[in-house]
Amino acid sequence: MLRVAQAEYMIEAFKLGEIETGQGLNQEMGLARPGDTRWGSHYRTVMHIMFLYPSIKKVLFRIEKESKGAEANGAQTMLTVFKSFEFVFLLHLMNEIFGYTNDLCNALQKREQDIVNAMDLLEFTKVELDVLRQDSGWQEFLTKVTSFCEKHNIKVVDMNGKYIPMQRSKQFYRGAINYHRFHADMFLGVIDRQVQELNNRFDEVNTELLRCMSSFNPSNSFAAFNVENLVKLAGFYPHDFEFEEMNQLRFQLHHYINDVRNDENFKNLRSLAELSMMLIKQGKVARYEIVYKLLKLVLVLPVATAGVERVFSIMNLIKNKRRSKMGQKYLNGCLVTLIEREFFMQAKNKDIIAHFQSIKDRKVIL
Template structure:
């Protein structure tokens, strides 16, 4: 987006750098300017903008700490549909018109789609007799979209998507509006080694008792996430009352729906366990990680409260 908005200004800067100096940077600027003015660069720039534009909401939904699984699954399906629409003939024509209008706006010469393809900064021997239409439409446009769709299908295949949809039935949002007994029984079927025959038989009856109970309890009214639901079940003693339901909920909580949270922890560990702290113990490392990762929460704690609590742990020679 920024490259597209600053395209004319960037061209001017590259032109001046290539003209006003004789250093290696000038040669680099001239080479970059040649690529920057090419149809292929602008074509791929617009294509990246289209792909990222359609997948941005899905990416953000999967990286949220408090994930709305229902919303994430719906966004996944909508993203696939929009990418399929984009790769059709009408989507290609509209996309090509946008690229062409961008070139006309900035007084750049467009390529003839019926002409031969001339690569930029690459040997022509690899593209003998290649035509512009095939190169831009089949190799680039359809190739990138198909790879994106394949990646989404590989990461969220039919089994994983069904698993996510079943998980969504546990969501306590909006007074358990997504609750579905059949989906939760199907979800338990994904874990044949964790539920025996008797538990699978008893699960539908326990789910009926569970949903009637929690919907009539004000403690469960404003819950939004599965983590909050599990804590409330333990706090109110219902984890023991509905032990099969709670076991299924625990299995759902340990599923790696998205790796964003795990990746954040490992990234934080690189800051905490550096060369100066390479020999710290596991307990001390866990304490440092908790305060670093949850720093938004700990910043709300007053220094006086920390000092008072530390002072009250045991008698000390000096008053802090």
């Protein structure tokens, strides 16, 4: 029904000249359910609801008229909420919040994270949210909401009038004014909660730790390398470094960076994992033992929970109700092959068969 309603809306919009035609434009959209660990999916859902707003409204209206009983009552309730100013206001507010934080979310969910870029995006996001919070940001945002309401024939509330709760008793927020409810409680309240959440997740200690970690980044010929930051990073682990090692670390870092920058094998490294493997491969671990110890501490530090959340999501697929008695060893084997499927896809079937054939003597050749 939504696809048909959207097609009808597009045809009418074409006739009125409200939208343009061309390659890549006006592609079909849906309303996929947002993922638990993929926050970008929430932003995509909000965008699609805004774009498909007239079509969704038409579908709800048809369901209300053509259905009976609980389905018709549910559609009527949804349509009432959907056509309210408060819903449109909150829809635009979520679009603004997700829009400003989307790049940061995507950066934090990458497998090989660029910590420098992520920390810069964190600061940029805070600045942008602070600008949105100002009076000029409020006026610009309210203009967008008002324009959307006028375009779709939604009644715009008087900001100086009394606030009427949506789908709730008038006893709630008794005596509240629309301006205070929409501006202070909703607009400023949501932005302040978002900024507070970012500050809690990335406090001064965590941010400093991540910035110091980024000095190990081998990208662009170790452009982010900084001796002072790495010495400061070692200071976060006082129980792992002895007094002599802390004094020697600064000098060993100077030898290390001169060595790897002049070694062709370290030219095109992109991640800390690749750096550690190359140090082992070239036999430089014993030479820079203290530096390698610090690098190992950085590698085991959980920078973000995105990877861990994906593992638990995959675990729900592997160990389900039908396979709840799966042993730990078998579960680990299944999880590794699914989590690292990009690596295992490179293995050839004949090599896998040959490996299992060589494990022990078998009656039948695999």
